[in-house]
Amino acid sequence: MRVDDTAESATPKRVTKRRIQTRERLLDAALLVFAEEGFGRSTVEQICERAGYTRGAFYSNFASLDELFLAMWEQRSAQMLADLREAVSGEYTGEPGELGVVESTARILDAIPIDDQWYRITAEFTAHALRNPSLKRVMAAREEAILATILPIVEAALARAGRRATDPQALGRALVAVHDGTTVQCLMEPESDTVRRARTNLFVSVLRNYSEEV
Incomplete structure (x- = not known):
């Protein structure tokens, strides 16, 4: 019915x-x-x-498929941010320096799972948005808003590891670039431990290189 x-x-x-x-x-x-x-x-x-x-x-709920997708994206982004906050707010081992960065990285990656289904959908919508200037602007604005929300969470995780970001904006963009690039690699080779380790190591390297001890 x-x-x-x-x-x-x-x-x-x-x-x-x-x-x-x-x-x-x-x-x-x-x-x-x-x-x-x-x-x-x-x-x-x-x-x-x-x-x-x-x-x-x-x-009565959505004006178009574009609007529906953006609502879906907002919903999933909100859940990811909530998971990220919860992941980095728990008790830490208290290890300083490099070990602290590794622990922070593990927590961040655990909160941002690699989802084959969602990646395929977002990749296709991104291609669609690139052909539509107004939609591209909406996507860019939302990406900036998400990044602005994620950065304080990442900075808090670094602080618990005894570090601070030297250039928060550059750090945020580097993390997004590493996430996007390594997600494709992990989806292409889902059984490869080497690819997974490389993903983790890249995140650790970015966090370390864009931060300093305090």
Whole structure:
């Protein structure tokens, strides 16, 4: 049975429990459809079919597939940031210097898992955004906002290791570059311990080279 949310669309500003559930089911369905079909080949109809809703339900929550993806990205980013905060806020061994950097790196990487499904979706959407100047600007602004939120968390982790960032902005961009590049390598060779170790070592190197002891 399909669900008709015309009652919700008549009062779009009212956030009800049912409306929240509808939105969550559409986001969950979109994740599966995007992963299976690719963002560029996915349609509103496919997502509605997977979620069990009508097109009216979709458009009462999202203006377009672009808006839906950005909502999905914001949701996952918020969860990642929460996981990162929790990971770096726990008890540390108290080891100084290099061992402290290694422990901080392990905590950061544990909070940012390598997700094949999500990587494929974001890579396809990024390619789509690069063809759309206004969407590209939105993506860039959101990336900057996420980076601004992550940096204090990373700096707090460094402080617990007895270090401080010498150039926080450069550190943040270097970490993003290492994450993006090594994620591809790990996905291409998922069984390779060598690739995983290289990823960890690169993160340790970036943290060490963009920080100093205090």
